Amino acid sequence: MPVMTYLEAIKDGIRHEMRRDPNVFVIGEDVGGYGGAFKVTQGLIDEFGEDRVMDTPLAETGFVGAAIGAAYMGFRPVVEMQFIDFIACAFNQITNMAAKSHYRWGQQCPLVIRGPSGGGVSGGPYHSQSPESYFVHTAGLKVVMPATAADAKGLIIASIRDNNPVIYLEHKFLYRRVKDDVPGGEFVVPLGKARLAREGRHISVITWGAMVHTALDAAGQLEKDGVSLEIIDLRSLVPWDKEMVLASVKKTGKVIVLHEAPHTGGFGGEVSSYITEHAFSWLDGPVRRISALDTPAPYSPPLEQAYLPQAHDIVRVSRELAAF
């Protein structure tokens, strides 16, 4: 199996779908000749031409709107946000136009909005956000957050084939740092199926995106102390794999929900509440949440490190839970 970076895997998935389905096209700022700010779409214009890899004016509401219109017409646009933070500029189109059209008038809107999210690169308040919680609360949207290169490919393909608007949040920290075996050609990872990132015995860690790797780090450290973490990578938040999560919780009885987005109102609250509601009798302690702080994402490295969840936070909370 070819080894690819997370970034190459996304591109490989998009390229595969563009070859397979002439209705798939890429649209966004500087996605053409420049290949996107992070070069995710680099080279696609050479194979598919300007008509299918479209540079746009600087107008998020404009190009998301245009993608919605094209999706209504049967196309499958893949929209790039140069940084996912700019998705706030298209919030109304996404949450009110795209998300609701199937419910309102039965019109499907097959659309992927993807872009670099997440922190750890000193991007500051506007180049580090992890905005999934804004979208999980909007019925009609799906939300996907890959953690591995293979998933990055399999999930972008599934997202493009999905008949609904999908928010696909890539993690910019992983783009070139994560590299793994990725099946060439056709490879679909269905939305809604979590991945058992690590089997363990004592504590279930439910997480997604870059935090999967932080959890794995912590698990390595804790192993020495005899605390064994089971790590579930949700892969997609809407829909999310309640079954795998509940099965793990019923096995371990102790749970950490871990995410990179700020604490209050994060998707961790949803997962935690759901677990408590559906596995209360199995719990040997409260479901604990670990997340970023309730602040904007700070820029300076010491501040950003304090802001983001770190392996040592997981280690600390795991020890507390183990002792509960």
Added chain:
Amino acid sequence: MPVMTYLEAIKDGIRHEMRRDPNVFVIGEDVGGYGGAFKVTQGLIDEFGEDRVMDTPLAETGFVGAAIGAAYMGFRPVVEMQFIDFIACAFNQITNMAAKSHYRWGQQCPLVIRGPSGGGVSGGPYHSQSPESYFVHTAGLKVVMPATAADAKGLIIASIRDNNPVIYLEHKFLYRRVKDDVPGGEFVVPLGKARLAREGRHISVITWGAMVHTALDAAGQLEKDGVSLEIIDLRSLVPWDKEMVLASVKKTGKVIVLHEAPHTGGFGGEVSSYITEHAFSWLDGPVRRISALDTPAPYSPPLEQAYLPQAHDIVRVSRELAAF
């Protein structure tokens, strides 16, 4: 004490602040001579003139932005969204400009954004939303949702005096249906202090906005069965009164979190998780959530009723919990 409707109480609070502080002004669509779509600001222009009750073009990003600029300059704008659903059109200004300026550059932004939210009036997908969860997740914002006329006044005054951007969500169903004693003149209800809407013994219901009244309904029905609900009206979600909630939970051991917004990713998850994290040993059963469904807000009355939480839902879940 004068009796006022919820709507009159909001106006009374705004008027009081406009008299007290020349820096307070009202801005929005049709807020002047027309007095706003629901007439919340009716008459203010007669007392304060066009300069302090400003009609704007149809441009939510434009007038929210202008209000932010004026707030930076020391004014205290009170911005009306004609329907709160349109707040999605100013999402970037609110979450990225206003919310983050104090953290980023130490600049306070005393601003209130208010408007009619909530359902129950067959408003359909775009005139019924309860968007609090989008804003509770944005550090730097405060979020207020009054349930009574007195609180409507006391909280709007506190919001206007607050030095931060405050999202003040009025409930359109309550405007003329709720009427109570409202202190005349100076009357502040501090943000972050919940209200014990009903004392009870068996189950704590944590709720806010119009659902407070639905919970009271259900409590009346359950009383006959010998199930006694304690109802806490949070009043503000950021900050929220964790102390009062925990005290009640420790007393009853059983909890329902109830809200009108859709289920997944709603603020109910935050409250539920927090309670589990901080009062696990006191819980005699899982914290249960009751909310609207994960759909857009449907228009037709039978659908909307099925969508919104009803008293009978609370009755049902309370019985289940009582039996746990």
Added chain:
Amino acid sequence: MAISKQEKKELYRLMALNRAIEERLTILYRQGKVVGGLYRSLGQEATSVGAAYALRDGDYIGAMIRNLGSLIVRGVKPREVMLQYMARKEGPTGGRDCNLHMGDMSRGIVACISMLGDLIPVMAGVGLALKKRNQRNVAMTFIGDGGASTGAFHEGLIMAAAMEVPLVLIVENNGYAYSTPTSKQFKTKDLLVRAQAYGIEAAQVDGNDIEAVVETARAGCEYARKTWKPYYIEAMTFRMKGHAEHDDASYVPKSLMDKWRVKDPIINYEKKLLKAKVLTQAEVDAIHKEIQSALDLEVDAALNSSFPDPAAVGDRVYA
């Protein structure tokens, strides 16, 4: 392409039908049968009907809430409108959405949302799809003087101009956005200047003159079909009612209402067609009679239809 005699009669009938449906809805509204608000297009029927009349097979339309006339032209049936306004199960959205928020791609109709302006980039995207398919059709939509202040208006036109797609935008300058007169919204004489800012071809038309609207819209659509480029039409008209039925529009000076009342697009067109002998008085009467008796049936059918089953509330969130 000149407007034929047959077309003139049809235009008259369509405007009359537009108004008649709304008048029925007003009655139903007063009877408490309409669920929610009612938004009239009184005085603006010529713009709505005339613009859509320029469309052909394969064209797309994104109607706004005052564009009942456009929807009728594009094949929406009075019954559908009644069912929708009464929140019934068999209505076009199954009671999920209200007023003219309805769409059906198989008939080339894209549903609007309440947030004004947002349909413009979406219809630019429909135009993009047409161009991608090399299909010589247009995507038409509407905006008011109020909605023209939105960022979505700007971004939609920016996208249409940059991508060179056959978007035809009808700007209905009807004097007011809710209670706010255009003088409080912009300081230019009109909104035609905005098109120039984007290098978009544009024309202004008397929105109360149906033939002028049809001709201008036909020219605009022709241009868009031929060049793949957007076209912008400002129709000067007036909203002869409040924003919605609950609004008595008392903020509109009586003199302004009076000025525009004499410009009524239907009454004047009737006079014109009678004078030109395109229609006889008997034909006019017959048209109205036919409309009324058809509407009697539609209203009855709608009133007797059922509301949605609450069990269906969770259906159809995802495709």
Added chain:
Amino acid sequence: MAISKQEKKELYRLMALNRAIEERLTILYRQGKVVGGLYRSLGQEATSVGAAYALRDGDYIGAMIRNLGSLIVRGVKPREVMLQYMARKEGPTGGRDCNLHMGDMSRGIVACISMLGDLIPVMAGVGLALKKRNQRNVAMTFIGDGGASTGAFHEGLIMAAAMEVPLVLIVENNGYAYSTPTSKQFKTKDLLVRAQAYGIEAAQVDGNDIEAVVETARAGCEYARKTWKPYYIEAMTFRMKGHAEHDDASYVPKSLMDKWRVKDPIINYEKKLLKAKVLTQAEVDAIHKEIQSALDLEVDAALNSSFPDPAAVGDRVYA
């Protein structure tokens, strides 16, 4: 108001300082001392310095990330810029935000955010506040050819025009938005036409001619102070570097770079002032020497400063 000899010298020095600071930052960037990206204004210094030079006491400015020159003119010290770019504790944002995202209302400086266009309505609001206080000052801000496509640009100008407030907007048309040339963004000859769409007074200026920029900006500010109305200036210039230091701008045709290289605003102004005997070569040398030795100290001080204390991360979210 003619530009005095003294002012000319100062303008030269300010542009030289603008460039010198950025050159130092480029070195620091290569040394890995700059945290995150570096955005240069090479070739655009005349616009940035010249526009802000038209401001007076009590005026406000909202600088964008290429407007280092404006910030210097308005009193920001080179040390502050260094500290900010190196993410240090004593920097203007205490390491919370990056590059030129800095503000200080006591000096009339409003911080930008990354989302382009959003400062325009905010600065319209600053203008509104000035008018409310009856204070005859202006609120100046900037936007690029790219940012002019945003809805916020449109809504900001709509608001400024409707409220009649003293917003002065400088549109820096520098040929590209990141890798996207203006030809892919709009089909008009320039962006001056956009002002007309809102009925806003406007002028176009050679953005590489500092005296022309100062004079145009002074006239615009004067107009805004006197009438309370907005003013719009399009400065024609060119971005002589990539979007940021990591971008080699290889997508810009060499001929275009060559064409604009000879229009360098600083070199040409130096020649002009030497020829006009406003400056001697010795004075020019002295200016540069002084700047460099001052910057030596600033860079050292910044390098020796400390990073923020992680314990402070949660401070200051709320006022």
